[in-house]
Amino acid sequence: xxxxxxxxxxxxxxxxxxxxxxxxxxxxxxxxxxxxxxxxxxxxxxxxxxxxxxxxxxxxxxxxxxxxxxxxxxxxxxxxxxxxxxxxxxxxxxxxxxxxxxxxxxxxxxxxxxxxx
Amino acid sequence: xxxxxxxxxxxxxxxxxxxxxxxxxxxxxxxxxxxxxxxxxxxxxxxxxxxxxxxxxxxxxxxxxxxxxxxxxxxxxxxxxxxxxxxxxxxxxxxxxxxxxxxxxxxxxxxx
Numbered sequence: 703x704x705x706x707x708x709x710x711x712x713x714x715x716x717x718x719x720x721x722x723x724x725x726x727x728x729x730x731x732x733x734x735x736x737x738x739x740x741x742x743x744x745x746x747x748x749x750x751x752x753x754x755x756x757x758x759x760x761x762x763x764x765x766x767x768x769x770x771x772x773x774x775x776x777x778x779x780x781x782x783x784x785x786x787x788x789x790x791x792x793x794x795x796x797x798x799x800x801x802x803x804x805x806x807x808x809x810x811x812x813x814x815x816x817x818x819x
Numbered sequence: 820x821x822x823x824x825x826x827x828x829x830x831x832x833x834x835x836x837x838x839x840x841x842x843x844x845x846x847x848x849x850x851x852x853x854x855x856x857x858x859x860x861x862x863x864x865x866x867x868x869x870x871x872x873x874x875x876x877x878x879x880x881x882x883x884x885x886x887x888x889x890x891x892x893x894x895x896x897x898x899x900x901x902x903x904x905x906x907x908x909x910x911x912x913x914x915x916x917x918x919x920x921x922x923x924x925x926x927x928x929x930x931x
Contacts, residue, residue, distance in 0.1 A: 708861075737919055745907060747922035793861060795920075797913075804867075804875050807852055807913070807920055811861040 704729050706796050706810035713815050715784045722769070723779040723813045725794035731755075736777040737795040738768065740788075741812070747793075753777060784817045791815075821846045825910050825923035832897070832904070832930050840895045840926045842910035849913075851893040852920065855879060856907040865908075868893055897928065905930045 705728040715721040727736065738750040753761045753768045761768040769778040781788055791814050797807040823844040832838045842851065850869045854862040864877030868887040882901025887893055893912075897904045907927050911920040 745925050745927075747909065747911070749919040749921075752919055804869060805850070806864060806867060806875075806877065807850075807911070808864055808878075809854070809862040814859075 704796060704798060704806060704808050706794050706808055708794055708810035708813050710813045711811075713813055715781075715815065715817055717786060717817055717819050718783055720780060720782045721784055721815065723781070723792050723794075723815065725777045725779065725810060727775050727777060727794070727796050729775075729796065729798055731798040734796055734798045736768070736770070737797070737807075738766070738777075738779045739793045739795060739809075741791040741793065743790070750792075751779065781815075786817050786819060789815060789817045823910060823912050823921050823923040825908075825926050827926060828924065830926055830928045832928060834930055835899045837896055837898050838904075838928065840897070840908055840910075840928070842893045842895065842923060843891055844893075844912040844921075845891060846912055846914070846921060847890070848921075849890070849915070850920075851887070852911040852913075853877075853883075853885065853893070853895045854909045854911065856909060856925075858907075862909060865895065904928055 707726045734755045736753045740748040751763045751766045753770045765782045767780045791812045793812045794810040826841045852867045853865040863879050866885040868874035884896045909925045910923045913920040
């Protein structure tokens with residue numbers, strides 16, 4: 703069965719430093735997608751970055767990069783040059799990509815990131 | 820502007836009453852999802868649908884029901900059988916397996 707694990711309930715980082723948020727996943731499918739979302743205190747879900755299971759390069763979007771290690775089934779999010787506005791909950795998510803199949807989109811428990819000045 | 824709309828933003832319900840949460844999208848997405856989020860917790864999948872007139876139970880479907888009569892709409896009914904319905908409910912839609920899901924602003928349901 704699909705499963706997403708985020709082992710860090712909370713993380714602290716100094717402004718302008720880099721931080722890594724951990725995510726491991728479990729799936730028996732060869733085709734799947736991995737996502738990271740940010741949820742500020744307002745509750746909205748903001749899409750950050752996507753990595754496909756067949757993508758050979760690690761995904762990058764501005765200050766966000768995804769450290770994809772397929773053999774270890776990990777998809778860690780790296781935020782470079784942290785800003786105060788990065789303080790939020792961060793969720794890792796996975797969707798299997800079976801063509802024509804029922805593809806659940808499931809989320810991990812989240813990591814609360816606090817950026818200190 | 821394209822997007823996904825949930826209404827209402829806040830909802831109060833008396834114990835024993837059914838209540839329906841609305842979710843509408845104009846993104847022409849096939850897949851739609853409902854999630855429940857409790858304070859400080861992650862998102863748990865209630866129901867999802869990949870095509871009109873078809874939907875599947877997620878991990879916590881008991882006490883909930885959905886319909887998908889139109890591509891644009893995926894309403895969620897919280898029934899009286901749901902023992903602890905107070906939570907934040909999020910609806911999402913996506914175009915396909917390899918694309919991100921877009922979320923609505925959420926509905927905060929409180930049982931009084």
